[in-house]
Amino acid sequence: RDYSSLVMAASKPPPEPSLSPFSKKALTVNFILLVLLYGHVLWRISTLDTTEFNLPERSKRDVSKILPADLEDYTVIIGQDTIIPKVVFERSCDRIHHYCADKDMKLVGFMGPRGEPGHEGPVGPPGRRGHMGSIGPSGLVGDEGEAGPPGIDGKCNCSFPHLYVQRIPIPGPPIIQIEEKMVPVPVVVVKEVEVSKLVPFEPTPPGFAPPPGWSPGMPRPDLSKTRIIPRYTTSGRRRPRPTTTTTTEAPTTTLPPYFYDENGTLLYTSWEEYANVTNLTTTEPPYLGPPTLGYNRRECVLAAVGIPVLHAESQYGEVGSWMRDANPSSSWMSEKRWITDGFASPVLYEYESERQLTNKKQKIKYYVDYLASGTGSVVYNGSYFYHRHGSNHIVRYDMDSSVQVQKELDGLAFKDCARLPDHTFEKCNESTRDPWLYNRAHNYVDYAVDENGLWVIYINGDTGGLRVAKLETDLTVVQSWEINDINGTELADSFVMCGVLYGLESAEERDTFISFAYDLYRNESIAGEVPWYNPYRGLTMLDFNPSDGRLYFFDKRRLLSVNVRMEDMDEDVPQEEDWSSI
Numbered sequence: 001r002d003y004s005s006l007v008m009a010a011s012k013p014p015p016e017p018s019l020s021p022f023s024k025k026a027l028t029v030n031f032i033l034l035v036l037l038y039g040h041v042l043w044r045i046s047t048l049d050t051t052e053f054n055l056p057e058r059s060k061r062d063v064s065k066i067l068p069a070d071l072e073d074y075t076v077i078i079g080q081d082t083i084i085p086k087v088v089f090e091r092s093c094d095r096i097h098h099y100c101a102d103k104d105m106k107l108v109g110f111m112g113p114r115g116e117p118g119h120e121g122p123v124g125p126p127g128r129r130g131h132m133g134s135i136g137p138s139g140l141v142g143d144e145g146e147a148g149p150p151g152i153d154g155k156c157n158c159s160f161p162h163l164y165v166q167r168i169p170i171p172g173p174p175i176i177q178i179e180e181k182m183v184p185v186p187v188v189v190v191k192e193v194e195v196s197k198l199v200p201f202e203p204t205p206p207g208f209a210p211p212p213g214w215s216p217g218m219p220r221p222d223l224s225k226t227r228i229i230p231r232y233t234t235s236g237r238r239r240p241r242p243t244t245t246t247t248t249e250a251p252t253t254t255l256p257p258y259f260y261d262e263n264g265t266l267l268y269t270s271w272e273e274y275a276n277v278t279n280l281t282t283t284e285p286p287y288l289g290p291p292t293l294g295y296n297r298r299e300c301v302l303a304a305v306g307i308p309v310l311h312a313e314s315q316y317g318e319v320g321s322w323m324r325d326a327n328p329s330s331s332w333m334s335e336k337r338w339i340t341d342g343f344a345s346p347v348l349y350e351y352e353s354e355r356q357l358t359n360k361k362q363k364i365k366y367y368v369d370y371l372a373s374g375t376g377s378v379v380y381n382g383s384y385f386y387h388r389h390g391s392n393h394i395v396r397y398d399m400d401s402s403v404q405v406q407k408e409l410d411g412l413a414f415k416d417c418a419r420l421p422d423h424t425f426e427k428c429n430e431s432t433r434d435p436w437l438y439n440r441a442h443n444y445v446d447y448a449v450d451e452n453g454l455w456v457i458y459i460n461g462d463t464g465g466l467r468v469a470k471l472e473t474d475l476t477v478v479q480s481w482e483i484n485d486i487n488g489t490e491l492a493d494s495f496v497m498c499g500v501l502y503g504l505e506s507a508e509e510r511d512t513f514i515s516f517a518y519d520l521y522r523n524e525s526i527a528g529e530v531p532w533y534n535p536y537r538g539l540t541m542l543d544f545n546p547s548d549g550r551l552y553f554f555d556k557r558r559l560l561s562v563n564v565r566m567e568d569m570d571e572d573v574p575q576e577e578d579w580s581s582i
Contacts, residue, residue: 306563316341321541326449376446387445407475413461448496493542507539
């Protein structure tokens with residue numbers, strides 16, 4: 001037989017058994033009889049009367065009637081149907097309390113009504129001192145206090161005669177430049193030598209040195225045999241200049257210290273009397289008045305500007321200034337560079353060399369006593385010159401001794417926006433503040449240096465015009481000029497070179513011009529313009545450095561400089577010609 005046919009036959013289900021018609025009728029009759037029987041039983045049960053059998057009614061038992069009277073002494077009834085032995089219940093509660101105590105937990109019930117406040121208890125002992133908090137931001141510098149009474153005269157314990165310890169400032173260029181040394185005291189500096197470092201010593205000004213052959217411990221020298229060098233001035237060597245727009249401080253008459261003895265008694269009342277007693281060969285008295293402007297040491301004009309050179313990039317913000325000492329006292333000082341950050345900052349960052357500036361290795365910070373306002377600060381002869389924010393004071397900070405000197409600048413516009421506790425400035429409009437110099441935020445003073453010395457550029461708070469002043473290193477104003485040809489807010493920046501004030505047109509345009517020039521010694525404008533290039537369109541500082549003859553400027557974090565070409569100006573150069581084509 002075929003195997004596939006066997007498999008198919010096995011997989012078929014068996015046939016269902018078939019019922020006969022009679023069987024089907026019998027099943028139907030049985031089902032009907034069962035339904036009728038169950039219906040009859042239900043009817044009988046519903047109609048049954050229980051009173052016939054005298055059965056008691058079913059009700060809930062009263063446990064209290066069944067339990068004995070002393071059951072509460074040794075049991076605890078919970079609810080109506082639960083009875084727990086009292087010993088078991090108390091043991092369970094003790095276990096729960098011990099567990100909660102070990103876990104620092106408490107069994108808290110429902111909150112009851114608030115009770116009456118109790119009596120005030122005694123004052124407890126002071127608690128332990130808490131931890132010291134973090135140091136907060138430094139506060140603002142307070143106002144300058146009132147001047148105190150004069151002190152008692154001190155006693156000099158040095159062996160020098162009183163004649164040779166007088167420090168008298170000499171106007172004009174220094175005759176002798178000697179680098180400051182640390183030498184033993186007493187000593188007479190004859191030449192620059194390397195000595196042990198004990199105490200600071202400043203060379204005696206020319207004309208007041210001890211006579212040859214004198215040494216400490218010797219008696220006071222005879223004044224009749226001492227030749228006194230008169231105090232020279234640089235004025236009167238050129239033809240007089242117009243002074244219609246300039247102002248000069250009134251001279252004051254003072255007597256030299258050698259007119260007095262050791263006790264302060266006046267010995268000579270005039271130069272002629274002193275010359276007759278001391279047998280001097282000259283009868284011309286020395287100049288004892290305030291410093292004078294003198295003559296222009298180099299008369300030149302700006303002819304052209306070279307290609308900007310990128311020195312480094314500031315590691316601080318996009319706004320600031322960078323400086324090189326315009327009159328360094330040594331080669332070591334000429335290598336240093338300085339940077340300021342922001343429109344106003346009390347910190348001056350120093351770099352030992354330009355290589356460290358390029359590598360952003362900053363080590364020394366100078367924290368000045370006041371907030372330096374603007375980006376017009378300058379470093380000159382080892383001192384940092386800046387404007388004290390919110391006042392008409394200009395400040396000189398000696399970076400070697402940390403001595404700070406400030407002086408009022410008459411007519412300076414200084415009213416600025418108020419400062420917030422976080423050392424930022426409030427937003428204010430032009431109606432609540434003085435105009436900013438160069439229309440640069442919080443900028444009111446711009447220092448400049450050229451071959452003639454230190455200058456300061458600012459806005460006159462009374463007239464709103466541009467003003468330039470010649471300064472001495474002790475912040476004495478020698479002479480000032482009121483420039484009516486241009487407004488201080490119209491220029492983008494300015495600098496002084498060869499006694500000529502130059503102004504830049506724009507600080508944000510890439511191609512612009514140095515289109516303003518004013519000769520401060522001749523008191524007249526110079527026509528012409530020189531092209532200028534702003535590589536990054538964000539100039540915030542521009543200064544001329546006479547030590548290397550370059551223009552230094554700060555342009556959006558970049559520190560750049562540019563070489564300039566200057567042409568000497570003859571006496572009879574026509575001023576109306578274009579000096580950019582010389």
